[in-house]
Amino acid sequence: MTLTTRQIEQFQTEGYLLVEDALALADLAPIIDEYATYIDRRAHELLAEGRISQLYADESFERRLACICREDAELYRELDIMHLRGRASFKFLRNPTLLDIVECVVGPEITCSPIQHIRPKLPNGLAPRGSDPHVVPWHQDAGVAWAEADAHFILTVWLPLTEATDENGCLQIMPGGHIDGLLRHHTRRGAGTKIVGAELPRVHPVTLPMRPGSLLLMHNHLPHRSTKNQTDTVRWSADLRYQKTGTPTGRPYHPAFVARSRANPAAELNDYAAWCEMWRTALTESQGIRPHRWSEK
Numbered sequence: 203m204t205l206t207t208r209q210i211e212q213f214q215t216e217g218y219l220l221v222e223d224a225l226a227l228a229d230l231a232p233i234i235d236e237y238a239t240y241i242d243r244r245a246h247e248l249l250a251e252g253r254i255s256q257l258y259a260d261e262s263f264e265r266r267l268a269c270i271c272r273e274d275a276e277l278y279r280e281l282d283i284m285h286l287r288g289r290a291s292f293k294f295l296r297n298p299t300l301l302d303i304v305e306c307v308v309g310p311e312i313t314c315s316p317i318q319h320i321r322p323k324l325p326n327g328l329a330p331r332g333s334d335p336h337v338v339p340w341h342q343d344a345g346v347a348w349a350e351a352d353a354h355f356i357l358t359v360w361l362p363l364t365e366a367t368d369e370n371g372c373l374q375i376m377p378g379g380h381i382d383g384l385l386r387h388h389t390r391r392g393a394g395t396k397i398v399g400a401e402l403p404r405v406h407p408v409t410l411p412m413r414p415g416s417l418l419l420m421h422n423h424l425p426h427r428s429t430k431n432q433t434d435t436v437r438w439s440a441d442l443r444y445q446k447t448g449t450p451t452g453r454p455y456h457p458a459f460v461a462r463s464r465a466n467p468a469a470e471l472n473d474y475a476a477w478c479e480m481w482r483t484a485l486t487e488s489q490g491i492r493p494h495r496w497s498e499k
């Protein structure tokens with residue numbers, strides 16, 4: 203699948219592009235299976251430790267994690283892509299249909315940035331320590347990287363694994379809000395990094411409900427946020443970042459890799475064990491490094 207000239211123009215002028223039904227559900231199923239299997243295993247362990255009262259085995263993928271976390275939310279911080287490090291998740295980072303679309307805006311030499319997440323946004327109030335890292339205030343993705351990446355274009359691909367709705371905290375964006383470049387942000391403990399109020403563009407936000415299979419492409423200067431999950435099920439999503447090989451990611455202490463190279467296909471990383479090892483080492487060695495550059499307020 204490729205993007206049309208009109209779609210690429212829309213991405214450039216609006217700073218975002220919604221590509222509906224770009225992927226098949228079969229592209230997402232292996233990740234969902236991987237996560238469901240992990241949660242099932244951890245449920246058995248938590249039950250054996252007496253931390254939960256039942257397995258919730260009959261609950262759907264959207265509901266089971268919420269049921270478990272209502273009793274014990276320890277599992278929640280184990281689930282991001284670099285912590286769980288599933289084989290299917292790694293494979294998905296190089297999904298050919300996804301990369302064909304990425305290639306239309308990034309070009310043929312594509313690096314997969316380590317700024318990547320798989321996010322289960324829990325029903326409001328269930329996240330441990332009272333604040334959910336997946337409820338994010340208005341920010342630009344360039345604002346959550348180091349200054350080394352400021353001069354470079356980085357593409358965010360955001361995709362729901364389960365239905366994303368206004369009620370469960372889908373994304374909101376400011377169309378065209380990318381044109382003034384990087385805005386000042388500040389960081390608030392427990393509330394994340396957000397654009398300083400006075401700098402927030404005066405653009406009417408657009409809420410983007412999405413169904414699984416659809417992709418949202420965002421420029422790294424596009425202001426976006428997501429609100430609380432007001433339902434009793436989990437909003438599962440992934441957000442991945444791609445950029446031209448050789449450009450800095452803004453997280454030099456985490457592992458990037460070549461996802462596609464038309465010039466030198468041998469440079470592509472398809473070694474799952476190597477990817478796991480890179481993350482294991484980086485997570486140990488990068489403890490204490492501040493990912494965001496802004497002063498705390």
Ligand SMILES: O=C(O)CCC(=O)C(=O)O
Binds near residue numbers: 337426428
């Ligand atoms: O998934 C969310 O709610 C926020 C995601 C986000 O800020 C991003 O993908 O850049």
Ligand SMILES: [Fe+2]
Binds near residue numbers: 338341342343426
């Ligand atoms: Fe973001």
